[in-house]
Amino acid sequence: MLSTLGSSLFVTCLLMLVDRRAIAEDVSAEFESKVPAKLVWALEGDDVELPCDITPPIPADKVSMVLWFKDTAGIPFYSLDTRPSYDLRNAIHSAVSDDFGRRTYLNMDDVHRARLKVNKVTLKDQGVFRCRVDFVNSPTRSFWVNLTLVEQPTAPVIYDAQGREVTGVGGPFLEGYSLILTCQVSGGKPRPTVTWWKDDELLDGVMDAPSIIGTARKFTINQLFVEKVTKSLWGTRLKCRAQSGSLGKPIEREVPLDIYLKPAAVKIILNEEQIYAGRPIAARCETWGSSPAARILWRLGGVVLRDPNVATTQRTNSTVSKLALVVDKEDDGKELVCRAENPRFPGGVLEEIRILHVAYPPVVVTNLAVGYVLDTLREGDDLKLVCDVQSNPPPTSIVWYHYDTQLEHNVTAGTLVASNTLTLRVLTLRHSGEYSCQAVNAVGATRSPSILIRMKYAPRCREGLQWQEIPAIRHETLSLHCEVEAVPGDTVKFSWTYNNTRGDVLPMPNSRARNQGLSSVLEYTPAADTDFGTLACWASNSVGRQLSPCIFNVIPAKAPQSPLDCSLHNETSALEVNCIPGSDGGLPQHFLLEVRGGSLGQAQTGLLQAPQSDQGVIGEAPPIYQERNPKPVFQLHDLEPGYEYTVAIYAVNNRGRSDPVLLENIRVAAPLGPVERISIMLEDLKKVIPQTSSNNIIVIMALIGAASLILVGIGVVIGLAICRKRSAAPAPEGPDDFTTPTYVPAQRIEPRVGYVSDKRRSQRTSLYIEESRNEPDLLQQVEIDLQS
Structure with a gap:
């Protein structure tokens, strides 16, 4: 391929050398007779494209060669040769090897x-370029481009x-006067335009001729003239912009304006429309529009105020x-x-005048009317x-407050x-307290200092202690506390009276009562039935005697009421008896449980029972054990299977004990030993669980939870198996059905659980107590045998 390219270049160079003189003569003749048809502007450093039309005059013709010349040079600096295939896609591009040639390339996209294309043009690159196009059959065509x-x-x-x-800053210019500024530039190709701008708004785009002769082609100027300076130009920046042609980058010079302005307005502002005598008010004077900022001067009644409290x-x-x-x-x-003046602007003075209207709110005092004394x-x-009032203007209304x-x-x-008086008729304690009056006028409202009204009154029982019921027993000494309220309270005297059950009202000796301040304590001991009745506590002071005494109703205490709603519950580890407390008879009570039983029965004869009377009293058989609790909640223990037990629950106070509540014919399927309470505290749990990381603790807790779920599942399976066996077993008859009445309220019937032990291992069984359908007052106890 390199050999082919070398041959092509060699042929091209040979052709160029052969035709050099002819081409040079032809180019010279054409350059002298032709004018560039296309003007192309470019900025130094930009990429530029020079167009050339390679369309054949004859549609079927093809391009043979394209040659580019610059200015009067007779040798092309760039050539395109399509021979011998005359295909533009396979054409050979050749360019001179200097810097200009390396920056040129002929694009044939169309x-x-x-x-x-000439990359990064310089000032040396500008000139007249000629594009010569040779065709196979058509005559040669040339196109001129002027790159400037x-x-x-x-x-x-x-x-x-x-x-x-x-x-720097232009000016200063005075408001109302003219403004002249001239902007001048030199050079530029094409000739630049010079314009004045304000905030992207064109102020002046007309260029002026230089005043110096001979400098018309060298300088370009624009003179800005503003006939009258207004406040709109204050604080603005004017720009002079010069630009050579559409491709030229704008060159700007910014000049801020310094304009002196007169004060535009001055205003006095008071924080209150009404001015009160003796009360400070904040007065504010504002002025704006002056440049530089104006000075402010205060005067009151023609006197200049030079108070240190003036802040500007x-x-x-x-x-x-x-x-x-x-x-x-x-x-x-x-x-x-308030006077505002611009120190740099002669005549720049402006002021505002405010007429003061001084008023004051009511001055109010509350007094007792003539002839009345608080004491x-x-x-x-x-x-x-x-209500004594002084005000200007006069008050429009007077309001009284408690x-x-x-x-x-x-x-x-x-x-x-x-009007301005308040009368209170027939004073009571609710009238005590602070009273004041408020007067209102057009200026404002003022409330007087309060006057405290405290009146003397006879003693009365303290709230909540007017009547008390005291249960007692014979020969029991009671401390009766009597508390009263009274003014004055330092002279209170007490007396006691007694109204017995026969209706006699008798005085009580004062020597038996301890009096101190507003209270009295009477030690009282009822010795006989006639000593029970009503005691009254009376108090008196300098105002008078107590109208209604403090009542203490001493009643004889009674034995407590039997517990209510007793029932037998199956808890996790024992049988539990639960009752509801009855009336305590007026005295503190506790509860007693006794368990009694009979002899061991044989399997052939059934179970023997302990004898009991018609009144529910246990027979001569001694109790197996007793248990005392402050609440009627007990756990049964020490019970052996094969026996019938009777449980009696009593309520006991100092007056005796109640009738028993009996739970009869209780039988267990497994021994109930002494109650053992097992509790694992948090500290013990910490000792059991080893000290390990939080992740290990999480794993341990997860294992414990999984084990719990497994145990619950096993319990459910065992329970289902027991229920199936019982449902399939035939009902026992005669002595073996263990169905005997017991005293358990019907509304508390629910499944119960008992326990048996085999080789010191406990297994859980169900003990059901259910209501007889034929006799609603009788409940049945059914035992479920355990599977070994």
């Missing part, structure tokens, strides 16, 4: 259009109206001045003036209060409100 590089102008230079160059803040073109102003009634009608007020007296509750005129309740 059948009829060719584009010579854009030349950037110099950076814009800005001058003021006096011809001085503006290097200046920012951009606004100024805020704050004044802590305290006025009195003498300042009413005076002028408060002599007693329950049942009348009271009159007066603490924070507004009082309304109510004749029925004895509350009389009239």
Whole structure:
């Protein structure tokens, strides 16, 4: 392939050398007589494409060669040879080996259009290019392209109206006066355009002729003229933009404007519309629109205020001045003036005047009406209060308060409100407390300091201790506590009376009572039935005697009521008896359980029972054991199979014990030994489980859970097997059915569980207690035999 390419290049070079003189003469003649038909602009460093039309004049004709020449050179710097196949896809591209040749390449993307691409053009690359196209049968055609590089102008230079160059901020310019700025650039190809812009808005796009003769082609200028400066130009930045042609990059110069403005507005702001005498108010004066920021001066009644409390803040073109102003009634009608002035703008002064209207809210005091004295007020007296008000303007309304509750005129309740007075009829304890009045005028509302009303009253029982019922037994000493409320409380005296069961009201000796302050304690011992009755505690002070005494109803205590709703439960490890406590008879009670039984029966004769009376009292047989509990909950133990047991439950207090509740004919299928309570505390569990990581603990807990699930499953399987066996077994008859009545309430019937032991290993069995359908008051106990 290399040999073929070398041969082609050699042939091309040979042809070029052979026809060099003819081509040169032809090119020279054509260059002199032709003008470039296409103008192509480019920026230095850009890639540019030079077009060439390779369409044959005759449709069936083909391109033979394409040659590119530059300026007047007679030798092409780039050639395309399609011979001998005359196929553009197999054409041979040849270019000179210098820097320009390495940056050129002829693109043949279009059948009829060719584009010579020049990468990264430089100023040396610009000139007139000729594209010569040779055809097989048609005459040769040539196309001219003028490649011109854009030349950037110099950076814009800005001058003021006096011809001085503006290097930083333009101005200062005064509001209402004219503004002149000139922007100048030099050079540029094509000739640049110079324009003025404000926030992407074109201000001036007309270029002016230079004033110096002979510099028209060298400089390009644009003079900006604003007839009257307005506030809209304050704080803005103007831009001068120069650009050579559409391909030229815009070159900008920005100039900020310094404009002096007069104060546009000044305003006095008071934090309150109404000014109160003696009360500080915050006055604020705001001015804006001035540049630089204006100064503020305060005057009150023609006197300049130079108080140290005046604070002024200046920012951009606004100024805020704050004044802590305290006025009195003498300042009413005076002028408060705020003056704003621009120190750099002659005549830039603006001020506002505010006429002050001074007022003050009501001054209110609550007093007792003439003839009333606080120290002599007693329950049942009348009271009159007066609201003394001073205000400007006069008050429009007066409101009375008891603490924070507004009082309304109510004749029925004895509350009389009239103008500035409050009358309370027939004082009671609910009238005690703080009273105040509030006066309202056009300026505001003021509430007076409270006056405390405390009245004296006779003793009365403390809340919740008006009546008490005290159960007692004979010869029991009671401490009766009597507590009262009274004002004054330092002179309270107590007395006791007694109303026995026969209706006699008798005084009690004071020597038996201990009195201290607002309480009295009476030691009382009932010795006989006639000593039970009602005791009354009376108290008195300087106001009077107690109207209703404190009542203590001493009643004889009784033996407790029998426990209620006793039933036998099968718990996890024992049989348990549960009852509901009955009435305690007025005294603390506890509960007693006794278990009694009969002799061992034979399998042929059945079980023997312990004798019992008609009243439910156990016979002469001694109890197997007794158990005492504060609650009627017991666990049965020490019971052997083959016996029938009777359980009696009593309630006991100091007055005796109740009738027993009997659970009869209780029989177990396995011995119930002494109760053993097994409890594993958290600390013991920590000792059992080895100290290991959290992951091991999780594994151990998972294993324990899995083992628990397996045991539960085994229990369910065993239970199902037992139930199937029992359902298949025939019902026993005669003494072997073990069906005897027992005293268990029907509503507490539920499956029970008993236990037997074989070789010290416990197995679980079910003990069912169910209601007889024929006799609702009789319950049946059925035992289930265990499988070995």
